[in-house]
Amino acid sequence: MVLKIEHLTGGYTGVPVIKDINLEIKPGEALGLIGLNGAGKSTTIKHILGLLRPQQGTISLNGVELVKQPTQFKHEVAYIPETPVLYPELTLKEHLELTMLAYQQIPQTVWPRAKELLKLFRLDDKLDWLPIHFSKGMKQKVMIVTAFLADTSLLVIDEPFTGLDPLAVANLIALIKKALADNKMVLMTTHVLADAEQAISNYAVLNNGTIEVIGSLTAIREHYGLKDSDAFDKLYQVLSQEQKNA
Template sequence: MGIEVEHLVGGYSQVPVLKDVSFSVSDGEVVGLIGLNGAGKSTTINHIIGLLTPIRGHIQLGGVDLKTDPAAYKQQIAYIPELPVLYDELTLQETLTLTMMAYGLDVEKTWIRAHELLKTFRLDNKLNWFPANFSKGMRQKVMIVNAFMTNAKVFIIDEPFLGLDPVAVHDLLQLIEEARGRGAAVLMSTHVLANAEKYCDRFILLNQGEVKVSGTLDQLRAAFPDVGGSLDDIYLALANGERND
């Protein structure tokens, strides 16, 4: 069932940022949410995770609507924000334990998975550290571990590569592929277009709060026949208003 966004109109006031946005992300699919700063990517994500209430339109995750069953809706989501959010008074171990409890996970079994991820991201010897001790990249790695130790059905990932070293980027992309392989729906917003082009099944290109074009890379190329064939070329064409309708 994945993610279903239908005719979404919304924003941070009565003046909408998003204007009739519709798209879907199927189970076992990675979809890239692409657009300039201010295009509406973060606003779209904030509506999906329930931080903003739509003015109009509907959002469902796995066939569940946020309004009708908020607990079941949010239970499906693992979210990696652009800016890491950690509790200053909690150690890394306490942070992960809190997430396990919030998701109702088997703590003993989940710690097995958590330790694997901590070792992958070279955090396994930092369980007693507080957020003040972590660099920006390490904070981002904590958010990644926090998300991928869950059994979430939907991953919402917002600019995940900022601050990560190349090894961590590779490890994150492997986790995304693994999530897709086990049937999770992944929506990823990023400006790192080379990674998006390589790992995403489809793309949604937002511009000024509207979906300008969506589809596979081949479908995007068909929509922009007079530019180069890379996602970067298509992105620049969209930014420059050069789409050939």
Template structure:
């Protein structure tokens, strides 16, 4: 289990961006992290990944933190950022080779998985191209390919559908579903509430750096004192206190 307990963090101890964030992600489920722009979603993800150091609280996988066992912790995570990050001097294929090397993947497994992913996302013809020649959507596909290449235990995704065309979005959703069936735990930040409601098992709704609701739709309805409200409706209730 990926466990986040009483997490405080941000860029200034005097003004933490996130406060007392507390939830978990289990193998074989998709948890949706939702909130307005600036609510603290990306900051939460960066603290979980160790890209910034929490002020207090813990992030652990099976009880072990990044500090206690950095290699094991990192090897169980993969990350798809909102803004694609890549090396301009490396081709798409070299990005895949670098990722495989970092996760100590055998060459034959790299070939098998990479070829399948390249075909699925229609990137086979450009595998030897440099990513700075790609469109934003194609650059985002590099992040997706690298993450799913290693099949991590836990996948962290920040607004993954930005810039993707319809076919790429469908391919990503299919991979998320198959990853879930294979026991992958997925934490996904997204603004697309209809899609989140359809594909996520549980939700964490944060506003102004604090959790307002969390759990299944039924559990969040109970917390909000409502019945049978959609995720969109619960979102508005949590943010503005409006009920229809």
């Protein structure tokens, strides 16, 4: 079981945004994808989700290639987007039921897990609420609950800490750690490294559409000549200067 991205080049209307990307995530591993806005993080995620078709290269999960077996591939992927996406006419309960249907789960089997997640994020008394009644943070919690309810091999998490209160951040980090202990794979993009490093040990730095370095935060500091005491905004300053010089 492994997520493999091999020589991936892609983007929009024939113009490559990401170029010759190679990444691998094994069970029990979490990889943080970091970089400036416009570096290609969202484009990479859209390719993994099958929303964009590669111009070159392959994406496979547990030996299943996305282009050749898209349905089987996507059945093993759950996604937490940066901006919550909810159906305005569906209640919270109906969103959970839709998730169960999409992932071919037996409701009687997974409802106990759903109730645990709802209680964790203080949504257990809001099953009949429509999205119009939710704050942005509550909508993000719904995305988290549905993603972890899906129980997939791979979790793709895009800037998950935006809008979350400190307790929800701690609960999300605990869920990620539990998923890793259960041999799940996690790919996360984030600018909030102080929170991310509680669950993630390795990072890939994406800059100008290419992977510059993969490793721990210590290895990344060494690669860019940063001191241990340097805040990571210094890293983004270095990446910004590289973009200007490119």
